[in-house]
Amino acid sequence: MSPKVAQGDASTTSRVESLDLKLEVIVIPVSDVDRAKAFYERLGWRLDQTPPGIVQLTPHGSDCSVQFGAGLTSAAPGSASAYLVVSDIEAAHDALVSAGVEVGDVFHVTPDGPVDGLDPERRSYVSRATLRDPDGNTWLMQEITTRLPGRIEGGLTSFGSASDLASALRRAAAAHGEHEKRTGEHDDNWPDWYAAYLVSEQSGATPPD
Numbered sequence: 001m002s003p004k005v006a007q008g009d010a011s012t013t014s015r016v017e018s019l020d021l022k023l024e025v026i027v028i029p030v031s032d033v034d035r036a037k038a039f040y041e042r043l044g045w046r047l048d049q050t051p052p053g054i055v056q057l058t059p060h061g062s063d064c065s066v067q068f069g070a071g072l073t074s075a076a077p078g079s080a081s082a083y084l085v086v087s088d089i090e091a092a093h094d095a096l097v098s099a100g101v102e103v104g105d106v107f108h109v110t111p112d113g114p115v116d117g118l119d120p121e122r123r124s125y126v127s128r129a130t131l132r133d134p135d136g137n138t139w140l141m142q143e144i145t146t147r148l149p150g151r152i153e154g155g156l157t158s159f160g161s162a163s164d165l166a167s168a169l170r171r172a173a174a175a176h177g178e179h180e181k182r183t184g185e186h187d188d189n190w191p192d193w194y195a196a197y198l199v200s201e202q203s204g205a206t207p208p209d
Contacts, residue, residue: 061160078136
């Protein structure tokens with residue numbers, strides 16, 4: 001018998017919307033656990049401590065992990081597909097290739113379909129590259145530097161790693177240089193300008209002038 005679902009009122013909806021539900025683990029289907037483990041370790045993912053029979057790895061800077069092991073899922077090996085977000089897709093692509101990982105060429109999406117190379121305007125969400133594990137599970141790397149509005153709750157700003165923060169600071173420095181060119185004067189208040197720029201990138205707000 002299926003459980004009955006009661007129609008919630010506004011207060012119930014509000015309680016559900018404020019309920020913390022953190023996406024922490026994705027189970028991916030693999031045919032050879034040891035082979036998959038070796039592949040994801042080559043990506044530089046951290047091997048986590050787990051109960052026997054479960055292999056869990058976590059990408060650097062990520063709050064979400066992947067798991068695989070015998071009997072964890074009935075899905076066909078190679079049927080999983082997910083995104084990996086990077087702040088500099090060229091640097092990520094080159095680092096993975098240097099580690100011996102087969103990665104597709106960088107491309108960008110257009111209304112007419114994918115086109116080889118980086119997005120000429122280096123817009124967020126547009127430049128991508130694909131890699132697959134030995135079973136064919138697909139990971140689409142996507143370059144994101146500025147989030148669409150509403151993606152960061154409460155205007156919070158955070159960085160998953162020192163390299164992500166460094167990339168953000170370099171973008172802020174370049175944007176601040178253009179800001180000084182526009183104003184024609186040195187900005188002594190650059191720390192506040194940098195801070196506003198970093199927050200605007202993640203929150204989707206209008207960047208400082």
